[in-house]
Amino acid sequence: MEFGFTTAAYVVAAVLFILSLGGLSGQESAKRAVWYGIVGMGLAVAATLIGPGAGLWWLSIPLIAAGGFIGYQLASKVEMTQMPELVAGMHALVGLAAVFVGFNAHFEIGNAAEALAAGGDAVKELGAFGKLIAKKSAVEINILLVELSLGVWIGAVTFTGSVIAYGKLSGKVTSSAEKLPGGHMLNAGAAAISVICLIWYLNTAAFLPLIILTIAALFIGYHLIMGIGGADMPVVVSMLNSYSGWAAAAIGFSLGNDLLIVVGALVGSSGAILSYIMCKAMNRSFVSVILGGFGGGSDGPAMEIDGEQIAIDADGVAAALDEADSVVIIPGYGMAVAQAQQNVAELTRRLRAKGKNVRFAIHPVAGRLPGHMNVLLAEAKVPYDIVLEMDEINDDFPETDVAIVIGSNDIVNPAAQEDPNSPIAGMPVLECWKAKQVFVSKRGQGTGYSGIENPLFFKENTRMFYGDAKQSLDTLLTMIQ
Template sequence: MSINIAAIGYLVAAVFFILALRGLSSPATSRAGNRYGMAGMTIAIVITLLALPHAGIGTYLLIVLGIAIGGAAGFVIARRIEMTAMPQLVAAFHSLVGLAAVFVAAGAFLNPADFGITNLDGSIKGLSLVEMGLGTIIGAITFSGSVIAFGKLQAKLPPGAEALVPGFLKPAVAAAMSSRPIMLPARHAINIAIGLVILLLLVAVTATESGTAFVLMTLLAFAIGVLLIIPIGGADMPVVVSMLNSYSGWAAAGIGFTLQNPMLIVTGALVGSSGAILSYIMCRAMNRSFFSVILGGFGETAAAAADTGDKTVKSGSAEDAAFIMENAQKVIIVPGYGMAVAQAQHSVRELYDTLTKKGVEVRFAIHPVAGRMPGHMNVLLAEANIPYDVVFEMEEINNEFGQADVAYVIGANDITNPAAKTDTSSPIYGMPVLDVDRAKAVFFVKRSMAAGYAGIDNPLFYMDRTMMLFGDAKKMTEEIVRSVEG
């Protein structure tokens, strides 16, 4: 295949990827966005295979075999994965992108002639060494950081990985997999020192083509990926997942330069830039410093522990909530991670249908960082076939809480905390929250009075018009539906 035809094919694939990003920006067009992405990837793969120089039948067989194995694994995982575990799946896939970048860079370093990156004397081109070095560093950080992010979301290592951990390291690994931040002494000084050593090793690799320096640089990049993510708590996991998505894109772009593949460069740049923009938007939504998060919580202070003191709450039953809901004119449902854990999205759909039949106007309010990744709640509601036109983002619906008769909150602690608006000493002060406290009545579904990921008390629990509904979100919602229907 000629270079010009390949370039046109890659351009068409790039257009499909741009359309995919555009489609994925809205739940209503997300299916079309996925189809565009699949079409673009198919075109990119076909063009790459046809453009391979001097490839024999054995090479094609190995590539097809790899695609078949990877495609089959992806199909099985996609069919079996629970929607509640989607954040973990995204983190795991990011880790594979990073590891692939490391492997490709290592292959190019060991066999530069096969990649066409050598000078006339057989040495590796200096610019290529820089490109593969940066791709290796970013890829290694992406891999190890994504593994830790997976562990913090899943609260355990990937299947089979635990058996590979030596016994004396298992307590440390278990701590790293906790959603609680791990604050090592002088962690910032350690990270800065390791970062400087990595840069020096990159210079050494570029100047001398030292294999030892390349290996040390890679190992330290793996290490700093772990050190950057373990100090970040579960509350910031949505930003971390988005940030690692950006890293995986830049790693792919860096390796694209090494492979001299424009499609990989364009795709990596699209993923990297969109992930960085999304991370920045989410940091603003959480009142977090963008650089603080990407540097491993640099400059953060510990959150204050929840303190209920002598405060009392009003505890109610499903029957109490059902009576008020069916006599309401407007109900706003606020889903949070509690809905995901209980897998209550289908029960929530039943509640929506039941109240709508009674003539009640029902809407859904989505906070940008509800759940454990961007769009987590949107995905769950879409799985339950809840109409897109009743699902609203925070800025679209926040001013409607004042006219709502009922706000039904399902395990959304920190994103409904009014202290973010009034308490200057609160760790979440300044974070935009849903104005649930303005509704005439608030029903808050929780298993217990435990604090959310921010680890702080929520004054909303103790308001006169708030009724706590203690129990599993799915069972509680089902009981409310039965009471309304009965």
């Protein structure tokens, strides 16, 4: 009876997770999709707690309550600008959980083997998972060891990779691509050690090869992500999301948990598809990015930039906007840092009230997380129909009177088209420099998160609107009524 209920609950939960993923593809359905996911996860946890093999309620309930409390506190206090690193942190926890579950499964297999050797009451004293293992054939045990090893390996890669991604996104680790002496050969060596340890483990079922395999995987995760530059971090976050899903699926096979397999496969496949889409949008090689930049980039010198950055004040920007008929606003991470989305929305409302055509241009990797800018604009109640993707609006820039760039760098960098030696060479960008006038809201003359110089700031039709984006827009709004 319990087994039937658990199976039915898992099926319903899986359907809810699929509906959740599908709903997240649209801005209007996203809120409902989140609730599908919440209900699905609640149902899955409840079904697992009362299903076959459940036990240790006195420990499970406090741990779930503690985890829920910590999650609530984080969600309540984290700023939208910190969401990318929070997501990376969550991926790290999933990876670490996969490692611990894999280790536990290893010990359960050992206990089952000892109980079978002892016979009698020893088998009866095994837990539900141990009894399940005791019924497996030698071939099935070997398959289980492979699944366990894969779960641990992927989980370890995900853990250290996500920790480094968190560090890069939060500014605690350099955003530039860095590798140890030996570069990709070290990754290849660690991968070879992992394969050798897997063979060793399958032949002995000893804990030592599993530990060495885990250490090699931890190194691979660290070194791979250290070798990826800041411009590719949105892809990295999505890629690590995929890794965490595959780790969960592998552990699901080890535990014989159908829902964990389904959910892991959903997360893994959707993350991989999103990573591929973003790589395509950035003209990046998917294989190059996931291998820490292997085979990508140019070693030649960057193109020299002529000219100077010319500043403009709020009066000048207000005058240009007053004369403009069409305006395109390009938001970036700087807008999120300054929490300027409400000011941007108010500027949009005032300009549209004057009869001006105002639209937003969103690059697929704007910010440091896919969809980051869309969420901020939705939070500020900017109408969905004027928020356009890069492919929808790029051809309109030559007919645009004013383009306003707020805290963006790489996604509006003409070096992607003009400099074959640029780290972002070939990456599709928003061609805002083709507008009649370009105003760039920026704190100072720095190169931004990825450390790449931007020729846009030196072009004749570009003016730099220096200062904190929120404060600059506050001043501008006093002049536009």
